[in-house]
Amino acid sequence: MNINLAMVGSTGAVGQEVLKILNERNVKINSLKLLASKRSAGKTIEFRGEKLVVEEATPDSFENIDVAIFSAGGSISKILGPEAVKRGTVVIDNSNAFRMETDVPLVIPEINPHAIHKHKGLISNPNCSTIQMLVALKPLYDYSKIKKIWVSTYQSVSGTGTKAIKELKELSQNALDGKELNPKVYPKAIAFNVLPHLDVFQPNGYTLEEMKMVNETKKIFEDEEIIVEPTAVRVPVINCHSEAVTIETEKEITPQKARALLDAANGVCVMDNIEELIYPTPLDVAGKDDVYVGRIRKGFIAQNALSMWVVGDNLRKGAALNAVQILEYMIDKECIKW
Amino acid sequence: MNINLAMVGSTGAVGQEVLKILNERNVKINSLKLLASKRSAGKTIEFRGEKLVVEEATPDSFENIDVAIFSAGGSISKILGPEAVKRGTVVIDNSNAFRMETDVPLVIPEINPHAIHKHKGLISNPNCSTIQMLVALKPLYDYSKIKKIWVSTYQSVSGTGTKAIKELKELSQNALDGKELNPKVYPKAIAFNVLPHLDVFQPNGYTLEEMKMVNETKKIFEDEEIIVEPTAVRVPVINCHSEAVTIETEKEITPQKARALLDAANGVCVMDNIEELIYPTPLDVAGKDDVYVGRIRKGFIAQNALSMWVVGDNLRKGAALNAVQILEYMIDKECIKW
Numbered sequence: 280m281n282i283n284l285a286m287v288g289s290t291g292a293v294g295q296e297v298l299k300i301l302n303e304r305n306v307k308i309n310s311l312k313l314l315a316s317k318r319s320a321g322k323t324i325e326f327r328g329e330k331l332v333v334e335e336a337t338p339d340s341f342e343n344i345d346v347a348i349f350s351a352g353g354s355i356s357k358i359l360g361p362e363a364v365k366r367g368t369v370v371i372d373n374s375n376a377f378r379m380e381t382d383v384p385l386v387i388p389e390i391n392p393h394a395i396h397k398h399k400g401l402i403s404n405p406n407c408s409t410i411q412m413l414v415a416l417k418p419l420y421d422y423s424k425i426k427k428i429w430v431s432t433y434q435s436v437s438g439t440g441t442k443a444i445k446e447l448k449e450l451s452q453n454a455l456d457g458k459e460l461n462p463k464v465y466p467k468a469i470a471f472n473v474l475p476h477l478d479v480f481q482p483n484g485y486t487l488e489e490m491k492m493v494n495e496t497k498k499i500f501e502d503e504e505i506i507v508e509p510t511a512v513r514v515p516v517i518n519c520h521s522e523a524v525t526i527e528t529e530k531e532i533t534p535q536k537a538r539a540l541l542d543a544a545n546g547v548c549v550m551d552n553i554e555e556l557i558y559p560t561p562l563d564v565a566g567k568d569d570v571y572v573g574r575i576r577k578g579f580i581a582q583n584a585l586s587m588w589v590v591g592d593n594l595r596k597g598a599a600l601n602a603v604q605i606l607e608y609m610i611d612k613e614c615i616k617w
Numbered sequence: 618m619n620i621n622l623a624m625v626g627s628t629g630a631v632g633q634e635v636l637k638i639l640n641e642r643n644v645k646i647n648s649l650k651l652l653a654s655k656r657s658a659g660k661t662i663e664f665r666g667e668k669l670v671v672e673e674a675t676p677d678s679f680e681n682i683d684v685a686i687f688s689a690g691g692s693i694s695k696i697l698g699p700e701a702v703k704r705g706t707v708v709i710d711n712s713n714a715f716r717m718e719t720d721v722p723l724v725i726p727e728i729n730p731h732a733i734h735k736h737k738g739l740i741s742n743p744n745c746s747t748i749q750m751l752v753a754l755k756p757l758y759d760y761s762k763i764k765k766i767w768v769s770t771y772q773s774v775s776g777t778g779t780k781a782i783k784e785l786k787e788l789s790q791n792a793l794d795g796k797e798l799n800p801k802v803y804p805k806a807i808a809f810n811v812l813p814h815l816d817v818f819q820p821n822g823y824t825l826e827e828m829k830m831v832n833e834t835k836k837i838f839e840d841e842e843i844i845v846e847p848t849a850v851r852v853p854v855i856n857c858h859s860e861a862v863t864i865e866t867e868k869e870i871t872p873q874k875a876r877a878l879l880d881a882a883n884g885v886c887v888m889d890n891i892e893e894l895i896y897p898t899p900l901d902v903a904g905k906d907d908v909y910v911g912r913i914r915k916g917f918i919a920q921n922a923l924s925m926w927v928v929g930d931n932l933r934k935g936a937a938l939n940a941v942q943i944l945e946y947m948i949d950k951e952c953i954k955w
Contacts, residue, residue: 427918429767429846429863429918431769431848431861433771433811433850433852447809448793451789451793451809452793455786455789455790455793466894467898467900467901468900471785471789471853471854471855471899471900472854472898472899472900473771473852473854473859473898473899474898475859475861475896475898475911475912475926476894476896480891480892480894483914483915484872484891484912484913484914484915485914493917506917506918507917508767508863508916508917508918508922508924510769510861510863510912510924510926512771512859512861514771514811514852514853515809515852515853515854516809516810516811516853517809521811521813521850523769523813523848523850525767525846525848534822553818553822554818556804556814556818558813558814560805560810560811560812560813561809561810561811562798562805562806562809562810563805573813574813574822574848575822576821576822576823577821577822578846579831579844579845579846580765580767580844580846584846586846586848588813588848
């Protein structure tokens with residue numbers, strides 16, 4: 280296949296990571312078009328030895344583009360996504376815009392690649408915190424149905440974008456210097472603080488970030504009965520989300536069994552030896568493709584309960600890598616056209 | 618009553634907080650003896666206009682001392698605690714040394730002050746993360762028995778002591794300057810990172826910090842059936858612990874009812890209005906006496922489930938303030954002698 284690819288949001292944190300990953304994985308493409316907002320148009324970015332000029336994304340940008348990866352926020356996806364599809368482009372969208380629409384596959388390639396074949400031009404990349412949780416849980420789910428999931432997240436600022444990374448660094452320096460903290464990106468200072476607030480609050484008291492985990496889990500696992508109880512929290516970490524996860528399963532899964540199942544799975548790395556103080560942290564996992572799992576232990580909360588600690592690079596597996604893996608699958612299976 | 622008080626660990630983070638709180642609350646004492654390690658002996662600390670010289674803590678330091686507050690770590694408590702008791706001193710111990718011993722009351726004054734009366738010279742202050750969780754849950758428990766608690770903590774470094782605060786600041790500055798991070802206090806760098814590891818690992822895969830929450834909750838609530846499922850995590854925050862808590866109760870407690878119950882309770886402050894983006898964070902709560910509760914919402918995980926976000930100053934209510942409140946109760950009820 281000879282793919283003409285476009286990247287919408289090519290100057291952002293995820294866009295930059297997509298370009299890096301296309302290179303690292305040597306994804307075969309015919310041409311790459313870099314798209315962004317008007318503000319970023321004219322910038323040049325090097326890709327495979329060529330200097331590419333970033334263009335403003337408009338509906339006509341998608342003429343002759345086979346696949347476009349979108350990572351420029353939900354409102355851009357809502358406006359330009361359908362325009363791209365109208366022009367015959369398959370959109371792999373990293374935003375929340377279409378995820379819960381019935382005819383839009385929501386895909387983690389390790390879990391439900393079959394869903395890709397049903398696409399009608401739009402494919403959604405799940406939320407970062409959902410992806411890493413489900414990559415870690417799928418091998419367990421395949422052994423025994425999971426009935427309930429409790430999850431508390433420790434989410435880095437890179438998911439918000441480069442401006443949030445800048446804010447964390449600036450406010451941290453201000454705090455160390457005893458200066459005032461004036462947050463702009465987040466509603467409260469993120470330096471040396473934690474905020475139980477990601478994305479907008481919903482009428483039921485949960486945040487949209489939390490409800491993404493509740494609803495996307497059901498769609499990806501194709502299991503309307505699975506219950507997720509989430510608390511999503513932003514922490515002063517540059518990159519990589521961490522999650523404290525407890526599950527209740529139908530059959531018992533011992534910690535030993537869980538380690539064996541995860542060891543045998545794609546995309547997961549078990550990093551779990553408490554005697555040697557081995558467990559994953561964000562600084563260990565940044566830049567890694569796998570989702571790392573540690574602190575696997577039998578839970579107290581139910582007869583068949585298991586607790587664990589899951590860390591993933593939210594820019595990579597949580598966003599850019601997952602999108603590129605969807606692209607690779609479509610190239611491999613030649614299922615781009617619909 | 619005319620109390621001669623000693624503070625063991627008077628130069629540490631909790632010791633300093635105890636002195637501040639004795640002053641703020643105008644606790645009536647006859648004399649104050651400042652004790653610490655040999656290394657700190659000779660330092661002077663001002664208290665109520667007087668310059669007091671810190672003395673090395675030895676068994677004989679407790680002659681003529683009515684009450685001693687210990688906050689110098691478990692091994693010091695184990696050595697000097699019984700020596701103090703032998704000399705007629707009541708020990709209020711902030712360490713883990715005696716908490717689970719049958720004849721040692723484990724006390725949160727808002728919850729089980731009656732236990733103080735049974736002391737035999739030793740009274741234990743519970744673990745910081747347990748105290749704030751139970752202060753927030755007790756008013757709910759009194760309305761409906763709580764069957765299960767899931768809790769993930771976001772714990773500040775101040776609980777480890779002043780050297781950990783220094784390490785967080787130094788490593789953060791090094792990270793901002795692009796220098797190497799060489800952790801000494803924690804096994805991994807705490808700057809811009811989170812560590813799912815507080816206190817030592819137990820054979821069951823939980824940390825001692827987590828097992829404190831499991832076991833102390835049963836003892837303080839006098840309920841052997843209550844189940845706690847904890848994950849304790851250190852975050853790069855100077856002071857104040859946060860907790861994501863979900864409970865399953867026997868009777869339904871609606872969020873409205875929970876807010877009313879907490880509003881009416883001592884030691885709790887409801888800070889919960891998501892429409893106005895009002896919820897507690899560590900930077901909001903540092904220096905406050907109350908435990909702050911926000912993000913109260915109906916849980917998904919069980920018919921009668923409730924989730925919430927609990928923030929408390931771990932140096933104050935989590936340690937120093939709780940100890941001083943125990944002292945105040947003993948003075949008020951004249952129950953120092955046993």
